[in-house]
Amino acid sequence: MNFAWMRNSAATTLILSFAILSGCKTQQPPAPAINFNQELPAGQMALRKISPGEYPDFSHQIRDLAALRQSVQNNLAYLNAPSSRQFYPYLDISHERAVATQQALLKLLDTPQALSGGGWNRAIADNFEVYKSIGAPNPTGGYTGRVLFTGYFTPIYDASLTRQGPYQYPLYKRPADLVTDPANPEIAQRKTPDGQLVPYYTRSEIEGPDHPLAGQELVWLKSRWETYVITVQGSARLRLTDGKIYEIGYAGLNGYPYTSPGQQMIADGVIRKDQLSNKTLQSYFQSHPQAMDHYLSLNRRYVFFTERTGGPFGALNVPVTPFASIATDKAVYPRAMPAFLSVPVPINELGQTQLFKGFMMDQDRGGAIRAAGRCDIYMGVGEQAGRIAGHQLHEGELYYIAIRPDRMDQFASPPPVALRASK
Numbered sequence: 001m002n003f004a005w006m007r008n009s010a011a012t013t014l015i016l017s018f019a020i021l022s023g024c025k026t027q028q029p030p031a032p033a034i035n036f037n038q039e040l041p042a043g044q045m046a047l048r049k050i051s052p053g054e055y056p057d058f059s060h061q062i063r064d065l066a067a068l069r070q071s072v073q074n075n076l077a078y079l080n081a082p083s084s085r086q087f088y089p090y091l092d093i094s095h096e097r098a099v100a101t102q103q104a105l106l107k108l109l110d111t112p113q114a115l116s117g118g119g120w121n122r123a124i125a126d127n128f129e130v131y132k133s134i135g136a137p138n139p140t141g142g143y144t145g146r147v148l149f150t151g152y153f154t155p156i157y158d159a160s161l162t163r164q165g166p167y168q169y170p171l172y173k174r175p176a177d178l179v180t181d182p183a184n185p186e187i188a189q190r191k192t193p194d195g196q197l198v199p200y201y202t203r204s205e206i207e208g209p210d211h212p213l214a215g216q217e218l219v220w221l222k223s224r225w226e227t228y229v230i231t232v233q234g235s236a237r238l239r240l241t242d243g244k245i246y247e248i249g250y251a252g253l254n255g256y257p258y259t260s261p262g263q264q265m266i267a268d269g270v271i272r273k274d275q276l277s278n279k280t281l282q283s284y285f286q287s288h289p290q291a292m293d294h295y296l297s298l299n300r301r302y303v304f305f306t307e308r309t310g311g312p313f314g315a316l317n318v319p320v321t322p323f324a325s326i327a328t329d330k331a332v333y334p335r336a337m338p339a340f341l342s343v344p345v346p347i348n349e350l351g352q353t354q355l356f357k358g359f360m361m362d363q364d365r366g367g368a369i370r371a372a373g374r375c376d377i378y379m380g381v382g383e384q385a386g387r388i389a390g391h392q393l394h395e396g397e398l399y400y401i402a403i404r405p406d407r408m409d410q411f412a413s414p415p416p417v418a419l420r421a422s423k
Contacts, residue, residue, distance in 0.1 A: 032139035032140070033139070034136045034137075034138070034139065034144055034146065034373070035136060035137065035139075035373075036136040036146075036147070036148035036371060036373035036374055037371050037373065037374060038136060038137050038371055038373065039371050040137075040332050040371065040372050044332065044372075045090070045091055045332055045333075046133050046134060046328075046329070046332040046333050046372035047091065047131040047132065047133060047134070047333070047334070047400055048131060048132060048134055049091070049092075049129060049130070049131050050130055050131065050132045050399075052125055052130075054130075054132065055121075055124065055125065055130050055399075056340060056342055056357070056397065056399055057121065057357070058120035058121050058124050058340065058357075059118050059119070059120045059121050060357055061120065061357050061358040061359070063358040063359065064323065064324065065109055067321050067322065067323065067324040068109065068321075068324050068358075068359055068360075068361075069106065069109050069110075070321055070324070071321040071324035071325055071360070071361040071363070072102050072105055072106050072109070072338070072361060073106070074316075074318040074319055074320075074321070074361070074363065075102050075316075075318070075336040075337075075338075075361050075363065076099070076102045076103075077318050078316040078317065078318050078335070078336050078363070079095070079098055079099050079102065079336055081317075084316075084335070084336070087330075087334075087335050088334075090334035090335075090337075091131070091334075093334060093337070093402045096408065097402055097403060097405065097408055098334070098336060098337060098402070100403045100407075100408045100411040101128070101337065101338065101401065101402050101403040102336075102338075103411040104127060104128070104403045104407070104411050105338055105359075105401075107411070108123055108127075124401060127403060127404060127407050128401040128402060128403055128404060129401070129402050129403075129404055130399055130400070130401055131399065131400045131401070131402070132145065132397070132398070132399050132400075133145070133147050133333075133372060133375075133397070133398040133399070133400075134372055135147050135372060135373050135397075135398075136148070136371065136372065136373025137373070143372075144373075145397060146373065146395050146396070146397070147343075147372075147373055147374065147375050147395065147396055147397065147398045148373055148374055148375070148393070148394075148395055149341070149343045149345075149375050149376075149377055149392060149393075149394055149395070149396050150374070150375075150376050150377070150389075150392050150393055151345075151346075151376065151377050151378075151379045151388065151389030151390070151391075151392030152233055152327065152376050152377070152378060152379065152389055153233065153378070153379045153380055153381065153382070153385040153386045153388075153389040154233060154235050154236060154237060154311075154312040154380070154381040154382070154385070155226070155229055155230060155233060155236050155237070155381075155382070155383075155386055156236070156237045156238070156239060156245075156381065156382050156383065157221055157222075157223075157226045157230070157236060157238055157239070158221070158222055158238070158239050158241075159219045159220060159221050159222075159238035159239065159240060159241075159246065160219070160220045160221075160240065160241050161219055161220070161240065161241075161246075162220065163217070163220050164220075166222045167220035167221060167222055168220065168222070169220060169221045169222065169223060169224045169226070169227045170217035170218070170219070170220050170221075170227070171217070171218050171219050171220075171221065171227055171230060171231070171248070171305050172206070172213050172216050172217060172218060172302075172304050172305070173216050173217070173218045173251065173304060173305065173306065174251040174252045174304040174305075174306065175190075175213055175216055175304065177190050177191050177192075178190065178191075178200060178252055178254070178304070179191050179197060180252060180255075185252065185253070186253070186255065187255060188200050188252065188253060188254055188255030189255060199255070200254040200255050200256075201213070201254060201302075202254070202256060202297075202300040202302070203231075203254075203256075203296070203297060203299060203300050203301065203302045204293075204297035204300070206254070206302050207224075207297075218248065218305050218306070218307075219238060219246065219248065219305075221238075224292060224296075225281075225282055225285050225286075225292070228296055229278065230248075230303075230305075231301075231302055231303045232258075232299075232303075234249070234250045234303055234312075235247075235248060235249045235250060235305075235308070235311055235312035235313065236248050236305075237312075237381060237382075246307065247307065247308055247309050247310075247311055247312075248305040248306065248307055248308060249305065249306060249307075249308030249311050249312060249313050250303060250304075250305065250308075250313065250315075251303075251304045251305050251306040252303070252304045253301060253302060253303045253304065254300075254301065254302045254304075256300040256301045256302075257300075257301060258299060258301045259298050259299045259300065259301070260298075260299070261281070261295040261296055261298050261299055262276045262281055263276075264295060264298055265281075265284075265295060270284065270291075271284065276393065277387075277390030277391060278386055278387075278389070278390040279386075279387060279390055280390075312381070314327065314363040314364030314365070314378075315327070315330065315363070315364045315365035316335060316336060316363050316364070318363060320363055320364055320378045321361075321378070322378060322379055322380035322381075322385070323345075323360065323377065323378070323379065323380075324359075324360050324361060324378075325360055325361055325362075325363045325364060325377075325378040326339055326341070326360045326361070326362055326363070326364065326375055326376060326377055326378065327362075327363075327364035327365055327375070327376035327378070328362055328364075328365070328374070328375050328376070329365070329371055329372070329374065330365045332371075332372050333362060333372075334362065334400065335362065335363075336361065336362065336363060337361075337362050337400050337401075337402065338359050338360075338361060338362075338400065338401050339359065339360050339361065339362050339398060339399065339400050340357075340358070340359050340398075340399040340400070340401065341356060341357070341358060341359075341360055341375075341377075341396060341397075341398060341399075342355070342356070342357050342396050342397045342398075342399075343355070343356055343394055343395070343396025343397070343398075344356070344394040344396065345377065345392060345394070346388045346391040346392055348388070349384065349387040349388060349391075350391075351391035353391075353394065360377065362400070364376070364378065375398055377389075377392060379392070
């Protein structure tokens with residue numbers, strides 16, 4: 001016998017009774033959802049300086065000091081390039097102050113006794129100013145201070161330098177007709193034979209039957225999905241047919257913003273929000289290959305590649321370090337500055353999480369990152385890193401530090417003075 005109508009009737013009676021007893025109050029509509037992808041108004045930066053009373057607890061960190069030290073040194077390598085100066089000042093952080101911040105942080109990392117107990121809190125309070133991300137806009141006004149953290153990784157796939165057998169899906173070199181703005185490589189156009197500048201080919205045009213970039217293939221893969229993942233991640237390590245590892249990295253893009261096929265698939269009811277991961281999307285497209293034309297073409301953005309050893313490299317042209325590098329929108333966040341994250345992160349391939357509190361360096365620009373409410377954590381190389389990255393979809397808080405202006409002179413030239421870490 002079907003008892004569903006009895007349960008529904010009882011539930012309806014209970015709801016009506018409660019409404020009468022509570023003065024017939026109507027149920028309030030749900031609060032508007034936070035749009036973590038909403039872009040900031042032109043000229044608005046993602047950080048605000050906060051008072052010491054708003055500082056997070058820096059003392060209980062999950063950290064790999066060796067990885068963090070290497071990541072800071074990569075920051076200095078970037079800041080030593082003259083081209084880095086064009087991106088400062090950021091708020092009140094000058095290029096010189098950014099450099100001094102790295103030197104001060106390295107000194108702190110080389111002073112283990114300063115890190116014991118509450119040493120991190122004391123050292124930060126004595127030597128640095130702290131900035132907090134304003135986060136995603138609040139639908140009711142202002143900003144939430146909340147950031148949605150996702151993960152990215154460097155895949156390893158089988159590939160061939162020539163088209164043969166199962167290797168039928170190409171990745172392309174940077175085309176000769178691609179013209180980008182030196183100050184902003186996100187702006188790209190195509191130069192026609194008569195010298196005109198027009199929008200570059202979209203992903204669907206590049207991968208379509210007309211093959212406008214035929215002859216400019218860099219490498220061939222077995223799977224269309226794998227080529228798609230690489231064009232989103234921006235780098236890869238490829239296992240060639242002779243067993244050698246071939247490293248490729250970013251060499252330009254076609255000038256279109258990133259659009260998430262996964263988000264549209266959720267909106268269409270194809271997958272649930274809690275199922276969104278690379279593994280789920282891969283499984284779906286394996287079962288529904290005809291759907292790839294529709295969903296993958298929604299992301300018109302396409303990245304071009306070149307051979308690059310010693311990576312993977314981020315947008316600052318320095319290597320990124322697992323769990324010590326992040327990617328943000330470089331229009332609103334500062335380059336090469338130390339960031340402090342407080343957010344749950346996956347600890348295994350099942351998606352179980354642990355609260356992470358620690359420093360990572362802002363060294364990359366995510367293809368999907370176009371807002372103050374988003375941040376991408378670099379999680380490493382290979383299949384396991386990819387599975388873990390696929391589970392990273394959690395809200396948290398994001399802070400940055402910069403050396404106090406009155407402490408800068410002490411780090412202008414070596415040897416730097418020891419940081420104060422009062423007992």
